[in-house]
Amino acid sequence: MILEPPPQPDDHEVALPEGVTAQLRLLETTDLHAHLLPYDYHSDNGDQPWGLARVATLIRAARAQVRNVMLFDNGDALQGTPMGDLTTGPAPEWRGPNPVIAAMNRLNYDAATLGNHEFNFGLNWLGRALGDATFPVTCANIMTPEGATPARSYLPQYLLLRRTLACDDGAEYPLTLGVIGLVPPQITTWDHAHLAGQLHVQDMIQTARRIVPQVRAAGADIVLLLAHSGIDGAHAIPMMENAAVPLAAIEGVDAIMAGHSHDIFPQPEATGNTHSQDTMEAAAVDHARGVLSGKPAVMAGAWGSHLGVLDLSLEARGGRWRISGHTAEARPVASVPGPPATRAPVLSISCDADLSRALGPAHRLTLRHMHRPIGQARARLHSYLAMARADASVAAVNAVQTRLLARALQGTAHEGLPILSATAAFKTGGRGGPNNFTDLPEGPLSLRHAADLYPFPNHLCGMILTGADLRDWLERAAICFATVRPGAPEAMLRDYSVPGHDFDVISGLTYRIDLSAAPRYDRHGAALDAAPGVGAGRIQDLCYNGLPLAADARFALATNSYRAFGAGAFTRPDDARIVHVSDTALRDDLVAEIAHTPLAAPAEHTANWRFVPLPGSSVLLDTGKGLRTDPSALDDMTADDLGLTPAGFQRLRIWL
Incomplete structure (x- = not known):
């Protein structure tokens, strides 16, 4: 199924006075993996420190704080929990829109892109899910199969979102935000059974270099990348999976929203690129300033653990809006970040009551299935x-x-x-x-x-x-x-x-x-x-x-x-x-x-x-505290219980 791009807006109709300023807030969710409610269906436990219903409370608060706000999802929204699986299978009992899409519609997302897990159930299922979305979806690097004539993209390669900005002087002027979605090219490997012969995926960096000038030429004031890609090296590598740093470095890109790796950016206590020992690469990841390759950036964890917030200060120059300053923040739903971060949650943001009520029927059906x-x-x-x-x-x-x-x-x-x-x-x-x-x-x-x-x-x-x-x-x-x-x-057993x-x-x-x-x-x-x-x-x-x-x-x-x-x-x-x-x-x-x-x-x-x-050597393993309810599990190994870590793991010393 090829989804046709929507009509693009015309050029600016109102002249933009030189020097006018405005504030624009861009919000991100990413890697929700269908965690809509704070409920763990595998363990049958509620009140978990994550979920879109908690993030929705942060979204409403963020919208109330400033006048110009846009909300985006960065992919991997549809798959990951039993509630997200309700619409799969040959004869699903759930008859309405995909619960994730319904929730996003209710929160009035401005646009979204796809993640790799969106393809786990095939293109027909994905097309049905996206068909119920009231917001546009973009992805620039997914094309019809190689050799197909004419070559077309599966989704619009970019969006031009026209908005009216409430400016600092009380006037209103138009803004055109160009949005480009990107997904790791490895999807044709990971979901080969669904995608072989159906789609061809291009390199994210090469695609962005080609598309960004087109978006500029089409009238975009600001270009935002919705890159379902994590933070790794600064050097571009063909078919790179975690390419957020070189993507941000592309000329013409103004800001980037990253994802895929379930990390959090920026982290105030972090310094440099923890994924790299290379000096150049480390310098390209600046948590203190909230920039990747010098561009405003955010990555909002996973499962609804955070809301990404990019606050852009805009100034009119040469008839177009330009970014004159910014702040970046990943706002947690817990006072100490919950999964998938590295510390245990203490206090969670309450759930949005309206969204929770709307998800009630899907939640009850999911529980009925899970208890079978x-x-x-x-x-x-x-x-x-x-x-x-x-x-x-x-x-x-x-x-x-x-x-x-x-x-x-x-x-x-x-x-x-x-x-x-x-x-x-x-x-x-x-x-x-x-x-x-x-x-x-x-x-x-x-x-x-x-x-x-x-x-x-x-x-x-x-x-x-x-x-x-x-x-x-x-x-x-x-x-x-x-x-x-x-x-x-002594070191950790695992290379994390x-x-x-x-x-x-x-x-x-x-x-x-x-x-x-x-x-x-x-x-x-x-x-x-x-x-x-x-x-x-x-x-x-x-x-x-x-x-x-x-x-x-x-x-x-x-x-x-x-x-x-x-x-x-x-x-x-x-x-x-x-x-x-x-x-x-x-x-x-x-x-x-x-x-x-x-x-x-x-x-x-x-x-x-x-x-x-390895006589005399030992390693450390962080595991779940549920192991303590099965003490006989350690009978065939020599291990010391070192207690709980700040993250809530049970730490073992294992003698080799």
């Missing part, structure tokens, strides 16, 4: 220690994937190949906060437990890989750990620049991970062979059926669509190696399996990996 019984679990399954040892919750998912792929390959040329399974614990704390862990009880399970165990709308894929491929897969998974230097000061869900565990193999060895890849999958300390790799004693894994041995690997097409630090295999892609979501397959077979971690899928012993 689906089956049994034979034991308690949680992810509190999934980054420190072989984990039963991961093993249980791998067991289901193995059964599913075995059935799918029956009667094919690949029947009879040994089947392995790769998955990760999707919830392991990190930026998601101290409650971001899976915890399923022994006994009856409901749909909310399946959503807790498998929160993403991936599909099952089957791949044909060799022993050498599998070793490389595990090396890429092991980059999530920091390097332990014997005799060096790598998401926890990039740590795949392959059931059916046994192996050890050597933390004293340097990782072989960076978080983007680039080889680090030239780095000091990089040798044979971190994966040792890799075996199948108790024997060393032969490099040329062939296996069928069950994994998910996100990973199969090369997401994270992983490489995409040749299409010929992908021999199965399920038509149904893996979470739905999981629910169907639990209905017939109690969820469990079979012995052959557990205890398959461990760390290489």
Whole structure:
């Protein structure tokens, strides 16, 4: 579905007197991930320190403070909670507009762009959702497939928003705000099953360099980038994912709203670019001034944890508005920022009563779905220690994937190949906060437990890989750990620049991970062979059926669509190696399996990996305090409980 651009406004009709001044406030939400109400549907707990209903209170207050205000969303709004999933599936019970779109309509957003997760349920679903929006949506770098004639953009590449400004002298004059949306080009990898042959995504930086002059020529006074992209290096790299810094540096860009990485910008206590050791790159990220590459910038966290506020002082020069000064702020809904920030919340902004009432029917339907019984679990399954040892919750998912792929390959040329399974614990704390862990009880399970165990709308894929491929897969998974230097000061176990869900565990193999060895890849999958300390790799004693894994041995690997097409630090295999892609979501397959077979971690899928012993060395792991309700979980490891961190994590010292 190609959405046609709206008619563009004419040039200014009123002359703008030289020297007139005005104040313009631009507000941002980003990465809401369908967190509309402060309710955790996975744990069945309300009054959480996030959600659009809380941000709406901040929006109303921000609008009341100044006369000229515009509100934008920076993407990843539609997917992420069970309420956001109400409109998915072949026969959804929810009949109205997507609840996220309905909420945004009610708050009178001025415009929005798309994030990568907007494509998780396919283009038809996305087109229906956007069709109910009362605000325009822009994205400049998503095009019809390569070779299509004529080449067209999926959405308007830019918007010209005409507004009348109440000026400081009491007069009113027109403003044209040019808005350009951008999304990471990796969407065709992450949602390959939905987008292959449907869309072509261009480099964000090259696209912006081409479009910004067009927006200027079309009459924009101020050019705003809605870039669903995080803060990384200042150097432009082809097809860069987190490109906010080089995007802001483009000539003609006046301000930028960033997102995607769930970070907060500016942070008053921060200095420089914490993602980079490069002096030039660090200088391009100025928290104190609220600028990226010298341009006003903001990034409002995630899940409705913050409201981004850019206050621009405007002055008329040469018949156009220009920015003469600014302030930037990420206003939290909690007095100490809640998830996904780094400290525990203390006091939250109250919810907007009008929006909360409007969301009531969708909330009640979501609860009814989440409470639907689906089956049994034979034991308690949680992810509190999934980054420190072989984990039963991961093993249980791998067991289901193995059964599913075995059935799918029956009667094919690949029947009879040994089947392995790769998955990760999707919830392991990190930026998601101290409650971001899976915890399923022994006994009856409901749909909310399946959503807790498998929160993403991936599909099952089957791949044909060799022993050498599998070793490389595990090396890429092991980059999530920091390097332990014997005799060096105690350090954190995890490298938090790598998401926890990039740590795949392959059931059916046994192996050890050597933390004293340097990782072989960076978080983007680039080889680090030239780095000091990089040798044979971190994966040792890799075996199948108790024997060393032969490099040329062939296996069928069950994994998910996100990973199969090369997401994270992983490489995409040749299409010929992908021999199965399920038509149904893996979470739905999981629910169907639990209905017939109690969820469990079979012995052959557990205890398959461990760390290489490093006598006298220890690491620190921040986990959820729910681990304290399962003290036996620590029986097979040597660990000290160091208490709770200021962020609310339980910190363990783990002896290697």
